[in-house]
Amino acid sequence: MEEQGQRDPQIVLVPCPFQGHINPMLNLGSILHSKGFSITIAHTQFNSPKPSDNPDFVFLPISDGLSYSDLSSKGIVDFISCLNINCKEPLLESLTPMIDEKQQLKELPCIIYDEYMYFAEQVAHLLKLPSVILSTGSAANLLTYYAFPRLQKDGFIPFQDDMALDMVPELHPFRFKDLPFRFKDLPGASSENLDALSKLIASARDTRSSSAMILNSMEYLEQSSLIQLKQQCRIPLFSIGPLHKTAPAPSSSLVKEEASCMAWLDKQALNSVIYVSLGSMVSMDEKELTEMAWGLAHSKQPFLWVLKRGPPGSFHGSESTDSLPNGFKETIGNRGYIVNWAPQNEVLAHRAVGGFCSHCGWNSTLESISDGVPMICRPSFGDQRVNTRYICHVWRVGFELENDLSREEIEGAIKRLMTGKEGEELRQRAIDMKVKVESCIKKGGSSYNSLNELVDGLFSS
Structure with a gap:
């Protein structure tokens, strides 16, 4: 019989069901599996990843009651809100038996959830489980979320078209047109209603009872933004990107790739x-x-x-x-x-x-x-x-x-x-950046060190 100390600690990953969010979550799963963790993917039935592409993981479907037609008719903001409403109870019901079994062995899992799947933190809180956020976007983008309430209070949001090229106060280097808050431009959006978007942004930036945040970024690329973000969110940040270079996952594409x-x-x-x-x-x-x-x-x-x-x-x-x-x-x-x-x-x-x-x-x-x-x-x-x-x-x-x-x-x-000559200059700068990114994930690099700190923290949670 396997001794308790020999069991792999368990991580439950909760991805947001869109391609750009599934990829980094499964990459993270591959990384943590290589470090000795047992990985369960708690995923929506909408846009579910293929278990056959990821044989090292356990897959736990969550009923969401949504379809592609709902996505088109509701728009992406309302759709994500519905996911969070519909998936909370199914995830709670699915995890409860697992928790009851693990409780006796004192092997409670940790939940790592996409920042837009905040219902998972509510479930973790109810089950008294540790939770960690995965932010699949840039640190700079997350900073705009923290700036949103101030900009809205000061009357800058929604901004007028003649302000598009104006610099955003206290949010260098952005112009107003660079902000991700233009509701009318979101896929499926049918109105200028900012209320739903405001609630989504508030939920995505709220760390709640989560103990840490993982970012698919690196200090070299976003050092200034990461420093500011640490001051804003006040929980440990682990910048371990680029995830796809650290431990590429098996195919996570929702559409068949043509090799x-x-x-x-x-x-x-x-x-x-x-x-x-x-x-x-x-x-x-x-x-x-x-x-x-x-x-x-x-x-x-x-x-x-x-x-x-x-x-x-x-x-x-x-x-x-x-x-x-x-x-x-x-x-x-x-x-x-x-x-x-x-x-x-x-x-x-x-x-x-x-x-x-x-x-x-x-x-x-x-x-x-x-x-x-x-x-x-x-x-x-x-x-x-x-x-x-x-x-x-x-x-x-x-x-x-x-x-x-x-x-x-x-x-x-x-x-x-x-x-053109400009293209040559751009290409040379891109090549120089490639070298510096590679140094971040090598032994002694910032992402390498941050990953080791994250793994140590997860083992001790």
């Missing part, structure tokens, strides 16, 4: 390919798709383009190769490769990829920086604007497409990044 593009990349010249992927949440309309297609074609540059076909959580319908303009495929020949979804980590690490046209979600931002790939930024909503501001004006490894998408602007941006 065939890697063979095509193998045939392309060094730094010649522009990789285009605008995220998993918002699809382009027909006009934008047409302009993007001809911009890519006229740039004369090899490209790999992720063109989604009805992925989970898409709000604006599905993109499809059937929607491409007449004559486009004949014009590009073998110079372009189009997939429904790509193995992005492998793509960005490929020698042929010299630029990334991105929505600038935090995962994509970290992945691009970690592989030394400069960016063309096309943010849509939320923290994508925050990340874009840093990419373009703080780290200076990219530039933004700020106007309505036109084929001329897209063509010019691609040439600017891929063949």
